[in-house]
Amino acid sequence: MDVTLNELQRETIEVEHYTASLFTAYISGAGLSAIVNTAAGLLGNPVIVFDASFKIVAHSGQEDIDDYLWNENIRKGYCSYDFIAAVNRMESVRRGKQTDAAYEVTCEETANTKLISKIKVGGKQVGNVLLLGCKSPFRPRDPELLAIAATILAEEMGKSSYYRNAKNIKVEDFICGLLDQQPQDPGTIRDRMLSAGLKFGTQLLVLLFDLTRYEGSGRYDDYLRERLQQLFPGSPCSYYEGRIVMIHDGNLSKELARSRQLQQFLDQTGITIGLSSMFSSLTQCRMHYLQALSAIRIGRILCPGQQLTYYADVQLYELLSADVMSGEEQVYRHPELLKLQEYDAVHQSTLYHTFFVYLKNNRNMQLASDELYVHRNTLRYKLDHIARLLDTDFSDSEKMLAYYVSYKVADFCEKAREQQLAAVRGV
Numbered sequence: 001m002d003v004t005l006n007e008l009q010r011e012t013i014e015v016e017h018y019t020a021s022l023f024t025a026y027i028s029g030a031g032l033s034a035i036v037n038t039a040a041g042l043l044g045n046p047v048i049v050f051d052a053s054f055k056i057v058a059h060s061g062q063e064d065i066d067d068y069l070w071n072e073n074i075r076k077g078y079c080s081y082d083f084i085a086a087v088n089r090m091e092s093v094r095r096g097k098q099t100d101a102a103y104e105v106t107c108e109e110t111a112n113t114k115l116i117s118k119i120k121v122g123g124k125q126v127g128n129v130l131l132l133g134c135k136s137p138f139r140p141r142d143p144e145l146l147a148i149a150a151t152i153l154a155e156e157m158g159k160s161s162y163y164r165n166a167k168n169i170k171v172e173d174f175i176c177g178l179l180d181q182q183p184q185d186p187g188t189i190r191d192r193m194l195s196a197g198l199k200f201g202t203q204l205l206v207l208l209f210d211l212t213r214y215e216g217s218g219r220y221d222d223y224l225r226e227r228l229q230q231l232f233p234g235s236p237c238s239y240y241e242g243r244i245v246m247i248h249d250g251n252l253s254k255e256l257a258r259s260r261q262l263q264q265f266l267d268q269t270g271i272t273i274g275l276s277s278m279f280s281s282l283t284q285c286r287m288h289y290l291q292a293l294s295a296i297r298i299g300r301i302l303c304p305g306q307q308l309t310y311y312a313d314v315q316l317y318e319l320l321s322a323d324v325m326s327g328e329e330q331v332y333r334h335p336e337l338l339k340l341q342e343y344d345a346v347h348q349s350t351l352y353h354t355f356f357v358y359l360k361n362n363r364n365m366q367l368a369s370d371e372l373y374v375h376r377n378t379l380r381y382k383l384d385h386i387a388r389l390l391d392t393d394f395s396d397s398e399k400m401l402a403y404y405v406s407y408k409v410a411d412f413c414e415k416a417r418e419q420q421l422a423a424v425r426g427v
Contacts, residue, residue, distance in 0.1 A: 018042050018145050022152045032058035039129075040150040042066070044136045049119070051127035051155060053172050053239050066134050069111045069220055081224040082274065083388065084239055085214045102143035102150075109220070115142060117150040121158040124381055135217060148370075170196040172238035175247060178285040179240055180250035189282050198236060201249050205278040206285065207218070207232070208292035209244040213270035224269075231262055245386075249277070258308060266307040273308045274294055292319055301416045316405070317412050334406035336390050343389060347403055351389070354382050358405040 018054055025038040032049060040047040040060035048070060054080045065071055065100040073079045079087075087107075096103030102117035113133035118125050128165035129150045131142065162379030174196040178189070191202070209228070228237060229244065237246035252275065265330040266273070276288035298317045299309030342350040354372060358379070369379045387393055394400065 014141065015148070019148055022149060026152050026156060029291070032153065034306060035149070035156060035357045036060050036153055037131075039315070040147075041141060043145060043149075043253040046132045046134055047149070048074070048130045048132065049127060050079065051157075052125060053176050054084050055172060057127065063132055065109050065132060067132055070109055070130075070132065072220075076222075080220065080222045081211075081239060081244060082222070083220045085224070086220060088242070101144045104138070104143075113138060116145055117143070117146045119150045119154045119157060121154050126154070126157055171198060171236045174198065175236060175238035175245060175285075176240055178247075178282055179245060181286050181287050184283065186283065193282070196236075200247070200282060203250050204279050204281040204282070204288075204298075205234070205248040205252055206292045207237075207246040207248055207252075207276040208276075208289065209237075209246070210274070210296050211243060213272065215268065215270040216400060227265060231265060240289075243293075246290075247282075247285065274299065275308070275310045275349075277311050281356075298412075300408070301419060302412060304419075307322040317406065333366065334403055337403060337406055337410075339389055340386065347396060351382060351386050354379070355386050355403070358406045359400060359407065363400070379403070 004332040006188040014027075021038055021042060022035060025034040028034055030141035035048045036049055037060050046062075046064045047060045047127075048056065050056050050073075051128070056074050056076075059074055062074060064072065065074070073083065080275045090105065090107065092103070092105045096105065096116060100118065100145075102115055105116055107114065115131040115133070115138060117129050117131075118130055119127040130144060131138070131146050132326055151152065174192050213226075229236075232246060232248060235246050236250045237244050239245075244361075265271075272324065274297075276295070279285075279288050283315065295309040295311040295314055298314040299306055302317075303309075314384050338353065340355060343352060357371050358365075358368045362373065365379060369376045372379065374382075377413075383394070392399060
């Protein structure tokens with residue numbers, strides 16, 4: 001009993017000493033570096049702090065770090081997109097992201113064990129503190145102690161959203177700030193833009209690169225960053241919320257966006273792109289980032305194999321409510337079109353699909369008959385039959401538009417439900 005009490009007392013004293021030392025470093029006003037070096041000395045292993053954009057904002061003595069990947073990250077001042085994508089694929093990282101506690105990460109690339117604790121300011125994760133097992137094995141108390149360090153670091157990082165780093169870091173800070181809607185007034189945005197060495201016109205687009213299916217496993221260099229610069233020269237980008245966000249200045253035609261060079265890049269990497277509508281003011285970046293995000297989400301439902309989607313092409317589906325998309329009742333389908341489905345079910349015909357192809361081809365008989373592989377007279381006969389069932393002569397353009405929208409919405413909702421069911425089944 002006495003031994004147990006003595007052990008508990010020693011642990012309590014250790015935690016109190018550790019906390020007091022970190023707090024002393026914090027109130028000294030020496031910044032993140034003092035806190036990090038104090039933590040490294042107490043924990044007996046190197047400590048690195050990187051923010052939510054994977055920029056290195058502080059680290060202990062580099063002479064103690066024998067992990068070549070993190071040495072390279074420190075040298076550059078940031079983690080490469082390839083490194084980030086590879087790390088996010090690790091099962092230990094995926095599990096760790098689901099908890100608020102410190103978690104251990106295993107990596108086949110380097111032998112060092114790693115312990116990570118999230119840094120949160122106002123309930124929002126702003127970064128991570130990493131403990132590298134370079135000098136000595138981790139102790140049972142280290143996760144708790146590292147979490148205390150994360151709390152002290154959060155207090156320091158909460159003082160300012162700006163970090164003094166290299167120029168490319170300022171660019172990423174600037175973009176992330178726009179997406180977080182931190183600088184609201186044009187004057188502040190202009191000053192920060194100049195500080196980052198950026199210049200924008202009035203024809204802007206947000207390009208969002210989704211890395212979920214990125215085929216870059218094993219890459220830790222700057223391949224991805226360099227390829228994006230080659231494809232979109234002069235367009236700055238940043239890692240944000242698990243994706244790469246680019247602000248493109250100038251019109252990006254569909255022909256250019258679907259060029260052979262870009263398509264080969266997408267095929268090789270498995271990356272998916274969402275493109276926002278055009279805007280003129282940087283204060284609108286957040287809204288257009290959300291547009292690009294919607295383009296990826298909706299495009300994945302409509303055309304699962306398509307790797308590039310324009311928001312303008314899928315904007316209609318943003319109007320759909322969750323109830324409409326998930327409801328079992330076909331409330332989204334035009335009631336008159338249900339007549340065609342009911343007729344097809346009884347007579348084993350294809351009038352419902354025939355009418356859709358006719359509308360999709362802007363009521364052009366030749367184009368519709370070519371797509372359906374039927375003679376024009378056969379198509380004309382079917383359309384006459386449809387007109388009688390719907391009690392319409394196809395001259396009402398408003399009604400034709402309502403029919404066509406109903407078709408598009410029905411197709412989208414059915415595909416969305418199929419994907420939801422597949423996800424539930426684990427397909």
